[in-house]
Amino acid sequence: MNRNQYENHLRSVNEGLPLGLVLTPDLTMDLVELNANGNHAEDKLVCTDCNRKSAITLTPTVSDEALNTLNELREANLLCDAQISVGEQAFNVHRAIMCSCSSYFRAQFTGFSADSRERTTRTVAAERSPVIHIPGISATIMNCVIQYAYLRQTRITENNVHELLTCADYVGMVGLVNQCKDFLSNTLTAENCVSIMGFARFRFLEDLHLKARTYTLRYFTEVASRNTDILDMNVKDFYSIINDDELNTREEDLVWKLCVKWIDRNPESRKQHVAHLMTGVRLGLMTPKCFMEEVKEHPYVMQCDAAKPLIVDTFKFMYDLDFLNPQADELTTPPLAMPRLPHEVIFAIGGWSGGTSKGCMETYDTRADRWVNINAEDPAGPRAYHGTAVLGFKIFSIGGYDGVEYFNTCRVFDAVKKKWNEIAPMHCRRCYVSVSELNGMIYAIGGYDGHNRLNTVERYNPKTNQWSIIPPMNMQRSDASACTLNGRIYATGGFNGQECLDSAEFYDPINNAWTRIANMNHRRSGVSCVAFRSQLYVIGGFNGTARLSTGERFDPETQSWHFIREMNHSRSNFGLEIIDDMIFAIGGFNGVSTISHTECYVAESDEWMEATDMNIVRSALSANNVVGLPNKRDYIHKERDRLMEERRQRLMSTAMARENIGHVNPSQSLVENNEGGMDGYDDEETEHQQLVQQQIIPLPLGLQIPDVAADPAIFNGLIPRLGLDLQTPGQPLPVSNVQFNRMIEDRDLDNRRRFRMQLRNQRHGSHHEIRRPT
Secondary structure, X not given: OOHHHHHHHHHHHHHOOOOOOOEEOOOOOOOOOOOOOOOHHHOOOOOOOOOOOOOOEEOOOOOHHHHHHHHHHHHOOOOOOEEEEEOOEEEEEOHHHHHHHOHHHHHHHHOOOOOOOOOOHHHHHHHHOOEEEOOOOOHHHHHHHHHHHHHOOOOOOOOOHHHHHHHHHHHOOHHHHHHHHHHHHHOOOOOOHHHHHHHHHHOOOHHHHHHHHHHHHHOHHHHHHHOOHHHHOOHHHHHHHHOOOOOXXXXXXXXXXXXXXXXXXXXXXXXXXXXXXXXXXXXXXOOHHHHHHHHHOOHHHHOOHHHHHHHHHHHHHHOOOOOOOOOOOOOOOOHHHOOOOOOEEEEEEEXXXXXXXXXXXXXXXXXXXXXXXXXXXXXXXXXXXXXXXXXOOEEEEEOOEOOOOEOOOEEEEEOOOOEEEEEOOOOOOOEOOEXXXXXXXXXXXXXXXXXXXXXXEEEEEOOOOEEEEEOOOOOOOEOOEEEEEOOEEEEEOOEOOOOEOOOEEEEEOOOOEEEEOOOOOOOOEOOEEEEEOOEEEEEOOEOOOOEOOOEEEEEOOOOEEEEEOOOOOOOEOOEEEEEOOEEEEEEEEOOOOEEEEEEEEEOOOOEEEEEOOOOOOOEOOXXXXXXXXXXXXXXXXXXXXXXXXHHHHHHHHHHHHHHHHHHHOHHXXXXXXXXXXXXXXXXXXXXXXXXHHHHOOOOOOOOEHHHHOOOHHHHOOHHHHXXXXXXXXXXXXXXXXXXXXXXXXXXXXXXXHHHHHHHXXXXXXXXXHHHOOO
């Protein structure tokens, strides 16, 4: 057979194939042989090379024109050979079309399944009376099903998706089922995720159920405040949500409040589950105020005997007086204080320390408050003063400096595969570069090429792996910072070669132009900025004289700048990122030395709080938040059961080091004294009283001795001092809350003073090399 005969043969075969299947000639075939009798039903395509691909390729596509023509024939009742009846309405259809996408209709019209090839009596009967009646389905839904069979698409809405999916599943239209599942997945909200999760489980749609559950856990804060379906869940399903380690909440208070709302829905039958629900809440991680006022004193808890041991265990965890006792046994993090897993991870990459560039990588586990060393350094070498941006699970590292060379090269780290790769280089070398992402594109802004401060800007398209030049900024800016807000890229501060800048401007991709905005209150080079709560936050930097701890925010609506609370540490060339609805400042240079201190800004209270320091001292690093990593367990703290012991050992080693400073090295002691003078805390006793109020929680009056003294070591001998007989069950405490607080305060005064000193030491970050050697 020659080539023309072969193609004509394929066309004849294609005419008899089911809709959507097309045979195409494979140009790698060397020979096609036909049987001698010429019977096309027995034609075979023979490949002379058995190691090559098959000669037949099935292409599951049909032109829109063909689909529309078939549907027009159906609507005009031309060539139709069957009817589908629902209720009082009937639809004329073509049996071949309906059989091509539905196992149900194939069985009804032909009488055999997809795996059977034998004609039966049922087949003949179906051909004589090609009418199918399907009860329980509305005409509107059946019309959508038939539309999909002909056009491979139909109109799916929030009002019909559940009924349409049920019908599609019933008639075996897998493609339509998948379209309905995709529609539900893409329309998940805090209000409907729980109902979709229940529907998916009822219909045995495991993939949709997993997506809805993951959404519920990921956006738990919004779900708890706006979803009402979650209050109608049974106790088993509700508990599985609040107990899940994947539950994404910064405050455990919210979990308990949702439990109370769930019980309030039907208190008579549900309040018996309060103790069970309490085991799902991380009581040890709640704020003391909420625990005291809304857990310990809640009527549901006070009326439940099974809840009292949980209250005592929480007291023991929160206020263990032997926490800093070197002779105490190793602590194990109890289940009531086990941190949940984070949904976001901060990556700190590269930087400058000790006069050299660094290629190290650390990740921050916000739930455990720990930095984790990651063995995934770039094999191309270290870099500092670079910029980074995140697209999906990939971190793009742009430009930078290694101590010798100014880079125009760019690298990308795949956080799932843990591999580095090279991408297209920029047109210019850029150190001190600002990098931001907008609409799937990466922008490299300004910088320093080794000779000049730049105002040029380049844009990277990851789809084409190409950089293109866009209009330049109004100002030369190196050591500036950029971020995306409301569809615009803002560039702030920097250095132009002569002075530190207080100017800022934004790029609008619609106008393809840069526009100046009001100047900042301070000049800032080596600055960092982020978009947070629809405003632009610019923090730290160098004003030409000193490193800054100040920060300010820009309101695009009023076009004005406003100061925020100062950081605990002055710093420039540091990482700045948002996680857990807080702004984290990471590392940097304080004007004297490179630091590893990490602190976070809480907008609700306008204050900075200390977090755990990085393991490596560095500045000129990059920090990026990667969300939803499928392998996030590779980047979080592994030994979560030892978190309490690690914290105790760190505080004890810090205290011991500080105590030895004055005896071993007088010069270091002088530095410590000078640092104490810089603290500015004249009202130490006031601070002490505040700590007392935060740490001391009174026991509820009326607790029985077995509840309190099940483990006499809980209060380190305080119970016997009250004159109680531990062998007498049911004996109430003969003291008031105030008296008991005073006893605890007197007993633990030295420990709390020591603890306060260590907290201050952590806050002010002195003697880093002693506190945590790198």
